[in-house]
Amino acid sequence: xxxxxxxSREYPGRFPGRGNLGxxxxxxxxxxxxxxxxxxxxxxxVLTTLGIVLxxxxxxxxxxxxxxxxxFLFETEWTPLFSIQKFxxxxxxxxxxxxxxxxxxxxxxxGLVAATYLSEFASxxxxxxxKPILEVLAGVPTVVYGFFALFFVTxxxxxxxxxxxxxxxxxxxMVMGIMILPMVxxxxxxxxxxxxxxxxxxxxxxxxxxxxxATKVIFPAALSGIIASVILALSRAVGETMIVAIAAGQSxxxxxxxxxxxETMTAYIVxxxxxxxxxxxxxxQTIFAVGTSLFIMTFIMNVISQWFVRRFRxxxx
Amino acid sequence: xxxxxxxxxxIKGGGxxxxxxxxxxxxxxxxxxxxxxxxxxxxxLSILIGIGTLVILLGxxxxxxLPWLDLQFLNSFDSRFAERAGLKAALYGTAYxxxxxxxxxxxxxxxxxxxxxxxxxDSRLNRFIEVNISNLAGVPSIIYGLLGLQVFVRWFALERxxxxxxxxxxxxxxxxxxxxxxxxxxxxxxSIRDASYAVGATRWQTIRHHVLPYAFPGILTGNxxxxxxxxxxxxxxxxxxxxxxxxxxxxxxxxTFTALPIVIFNWTSKAQAEFHDLAAAGIIxxxxxxxxxxxxxxxxxxxxxxxx
Numbered sequence: 001x002x003x004x005x006x007x008s009r010e011y012p013g014r015f016p017g018r019g020n021l022g023x024x025x026x027x028x029x030x031x032x033x034x035x036x037x038x039x040x041x042x043x044x045x046v047l048t049t050l051g052i053v054l055x056x057x058x059x060x061x062x063x064x065x066x067x068x069x070x071x072f073l074f075e076t077e078w079t080p081l082f083s084i085q086k087f088x089x090x091x092x093x094x095x096x097x098x099x100x101x102x103x104x105x106x107x108x109x110x111g112l113v114a115a116t117y118l119s120e121f122a123s124x125x126x127x128x129x130x131k132p133i134l135e136v137l138a139g140v141p142t143v144v145y146g147f148f149a150l151f152f153v154t155x156x157x158x159x160x161x162x163x164x165x166x167x168x169x170x171x172x173x174m175v176m177g178i179m180i181l182p183m184v185x186x187x188x189x190x191x192x193x194x195x196x197x198x199x200x201x202x203x204x205x206x207x208x209x210x211x212x213x214a215t216k217v218i219f220p221a222a223l224s225g226i227i228a229s230v231i232l233a234l235s236r237a238v239g240e241t242m243i244v245a246i247a248a249g250q251s252x253x254x255x256x257x258x259x260x261x262x263e264t265m266t267a268y269i270v271x272x273x274x275x276x277x278x279x280x281x282x283x284x285q286t287i288f289a290v291g292t293s294l295f296i297m298t299f300i301m302n303v304i305s306q307w308f309v310r311r312f313r314x315x316x317x
Numbered sequence: 318x319x320x321x322x323x324x325x326x327x328i329k330g331g332g333x334x335x336x337x338x339x340x341x342x343x344x345x346x347x348x349x350x351x352x353x354x355x356x357x358x359x360x361x362l363s364i365l366i367g368i369g370t371l372v373i374l375l376g377x378x379x380x381x382x383l384p385w386l387d388l389q390f391l392n393s394f395d396s397r398f399a400e401r402a403g404l405k406a407a408l409y410g411t412a413y414x415x416x417x418x419x420x421x422x423x424x425x426x427x428x429x430x431x432x433x434x435x436x437x438x439d440s441r442l443n444r445f446i447e448v449n450i451s452n453l454a455g456v457p458s459i460i461y462g463l464l465g466l467q468v469f470v471r472w473f474a475l476e477r478x479x480x481x482x483x484x485x486x487x488x489x490x491x492x493x494x495x496x497x498x499x500x501x502x503x504x505x506x507x508s509i510r511d512a513s514y515a516v517g518a519t520r521w522q523t524i525r526h527h528v529l530p531y532a533f534p535g536i537l538t539g540n541x542x543x544x545x546x547x548x549x550x551x552x553x554x555x556x557x558x559x560x561x562x563x564x565x566x567x568x569x570x571x572x573t574f575t576a577l578p579i580v581i582f583n584w585t586s587k588a589q590a591e592f593h594d595l596a597a598a599g600i601i602x603x604x605x606x607x608x609x610x611x612x613x614x615x616x617x618x619x620x621x622x623x624x625x
Contacts, residue, residue: 027519034521035436041428042437045450045495048488052460055467110363117360121353130364137367139611140374141549143578144600147585148374151381151593178370185364207344211353232455239457241552242578246585266459266552273462273556279471287556291463295456302455 056295059288066282072289078252078268080286087286089293091252095262096294099173099244100237102258106177108230111184115226118185119192120214131186138182146246149175154247163259167249170258176243180233187232191225192218224312228305235301239294241266265290375604382597390598394564395580399591402584404599409566410479410559410574411548417483417570418490418547423540425487426494427529430536433495434502435524454492461489462556470557477558480570485553490543497539501532534621541614545607551578577603 064072067087075088114134118127153171158164164171195218203213219226249261250271263271269287277284393403429450437443465485475481505528513523529536554576561583563575577599584596 031519031521035432038428038432038436041425042432042446044425045429045453045491046446048453048464048491049449051468051488052456052464055464056460059467110366113356113359114363114367117357117364121357121360134364134367136611137371139545139549139607140371141551141578141603141607143549143551143582143585144374144378144604147581147593147596147600148377150585152373152377178367181367185367209346209349209353211356212349214356235455236457239459241457241459242582245552246582266457269459269463270552270555273466273558274561288463288467291460295460298455298457298460299452302452306451 052295056288056292059285060292063282063285063289066285067289076254078263080283081272085282087289088254089265089290091254092263092265092268092290093293094254094256095169095244095248095252096238096264096266098256098258098262099169099176099248099264100234102170102173103176103180103237104230104234106174107180107184107233110177111181111229111233112188112226114181114185115188115192116214116219119189120218121210131189134182134185137178138180138186140179142179142240142242143246145175145179146172146243149243149247161259165249165259165261167247167261168259169244169248169262172244172246172248173258175247176237176240179240179243180236183233183236184229187229188222188226191222191229194225195221224308227312228308231301231305231308235298235305238301239266239298241270245270265294378597378600378604381594382599382601385595385598386601390595391602395562395575399589399595402592402595404577404580404602406563406566407575407577407580407599408602410563411576413479413567413570414482414486414574414576415544415548417479418486419540419544421484421487422490422494422543426491426540426543427498427536429491429495430498430502431524431529434499435520435528450492450495454496458489458550459552459556461485462553464488465553465557476571477560477573478571479567479574481557482554482559482574482576483570485557486547486550489550489553490547493543493546494536494539497542498532498536501535501539502528504535505531534617537621538614538618541610541617545610545614548606548610549578549603551582554579555582577606 072087072089074090075086076090076094077086077088078091079086118131122130149171150167153175154164154166154168157171161170199217199221200213203217208216244264245267248264248267250263250267251261252263252268253260255262268290272283272287275283277287390403391408392405393401394405395407396402433443433447437446462485465481465488469475469481469484470477473481475484509527509531510523513527518526559579560573560575561579563573565572567574581596581599581603584592584599587593
């Protein structure tokens with residue numbers, strides 16, 4: 001904690017005064033009990049993580065008693081709900097990667113330009129107005145984005161690309177890009193704003209223009225934070241569910257053609273959850289196996305993102 | 318080495334001498350500044366693309382849904398016929414679920430934040446708790462759904478009840494509440510605490526009577542934002558098996574239930590076009606609720622803010 005708080009050893013209630021000043025057993029016990037209760041509350045978050053890992057891994061373990069890891073990782077067909085069952089996760093992962101990639105194609109250029117503008121070009125008045133409006137985009141429920149992708153963006157795109165199927169990863173990915181745009185913009189803007197003013201002023205002092213300061217001084221100095229924001233946005237896109245479940249379709253399809261109907265990992269979990277799947281059945285276990293894969297993917301991305309911030313941060317005095 | 322020295326060395330060592338120093342260091346300021354203007358245009362454009370999408374989205378939803386939006390729509394149960402279908406079960410389900418979500422998440426979140434800000438030293442365990450919370454914030458919401466399905470629905474045998482949904486949602490928004498409450502607590506200067514200690518208050522008395530009251534606006538704002546996140550969440554509720562078609566309002570925490578975003582999703586995935594317009598009407602209601610809550614949060618932040 002950055003701020004100064006008294007540690008329990010320096011705590012003033014215990015100084016060796018006379019009379020009752022330092023010795024109030026009931027009060028000391030109460031303080032201890034409260035501290036213990038607060039600590040237990042903080043432990044709930046640790047228990048949550050434990051619960052996630054336990055619930056995912058227990059069912060995934062059972063799943064791999066019936067299906068080999070090699071089939072799961074190296075096959076490209078996913079048909080666990082059919083009579084001939086195949087369990088190649090790549091049919092789902094390809095769709096997840098494709099929709100996320102399309103989302104990044106939209107969000108990264110727009111987000112970084114917007115962040116640079118907000119941090120280096122905009123007046124503080126413009127920034128105070130534009131930034132909160134942009135962040136409204138992040139607060140729109142994903143089911144609403146899904147509706148928009150399916151009933152507005154897809155029909156619009158079909159006029160330009162007639163062979164676009166009704167469910168496709170293109171429109172889902174594009175709308176997802178708009179959803180994660182404020183995340184890229186906001187986190188990158190934070191990274192750029194925290195570059196010390198002395199660097200900026202130094203560059204201006206040498207006669208650089210605003211554009212040169214932004215692109216040659218601020219952007220490189222904030223690069224670790226910018227990369228972290230992009231990875232975090234990617235992780236969000238990979239875990240995003242409702243947009244792809246509504247607009248990208250529900251047919252597992254190992255393809256990288258953005259015009260076709262596909263099914264992402266998250267959409268598959270939704271599809272099975274909507275049906276009546278008895279606990280303990282293989283179909284029930286598949287959603288945990290897919291969930292575990294998803295959890296591991298996003299966890300690795302989040303860790304890399306944090307590592308980038310720590311490892312490559314330029315430290316200035 | 319002096320600047321003049323460098324200049325001489327360059328001139329002596331180079332091939333053909335440059336015409337003049339002015340040409341060598343031609344500032345070309347107009348062209349360089351023009352890049353800046355172009356970039357400003359691009360920056361505004363990319364923000365406008367985002368905001369424009371939002372405007373188009375809202376416009377599209379309003380055009381589709383507004384004709385369906387009336388009291389009968391808000392006060393009817395779902396139906397196989399679009400004209401008779403309404404949001405009653407969803408509204409009650411969402412309200413009921415949110416009540417319990419806040420009931421679980423708010424005390425836990427505030428207590429965790431107080432512990433981490435006011436008590437926790439720099440120990441290995443405390444650092445682990447902090448890293449853990451920031452990692453939890455990045456876990457996809459559907460994973461929380463799988464957690465709820467396995468732990469609450471199955472192991473705790475809560476079935477597909479309001480309670481199971483609320484507990485799942487509470488864990489989902491807990492990191493948001495903790496982060497907001499910690500920021501609010503951290504913003505209180507230590508002079509406030511020192512003054513309280515100086516008149517003999519214990520640590521808990523200081524927190525109870527000074528730190529928490531001052532941090533209240535920030536905590537409240539974070540809580541409203543967490544609630545608005547939970548109201549819009551669909552995936553975890555589908556995963557734990559909240560129903561899509563419900564013809565009653567829940568009146569017991571163990572009842573099965575549906576919620577606003579689930580009904581919207583259900584209508585969206587129907588074949589008949591009327592239900593798509595109905596989904597749009599549901600979205601209007603959902604967005605109106607969220608807008609009200611967020612405006613309230615912003616208003617409270619300005620209204621109750623104290624400057625130290």
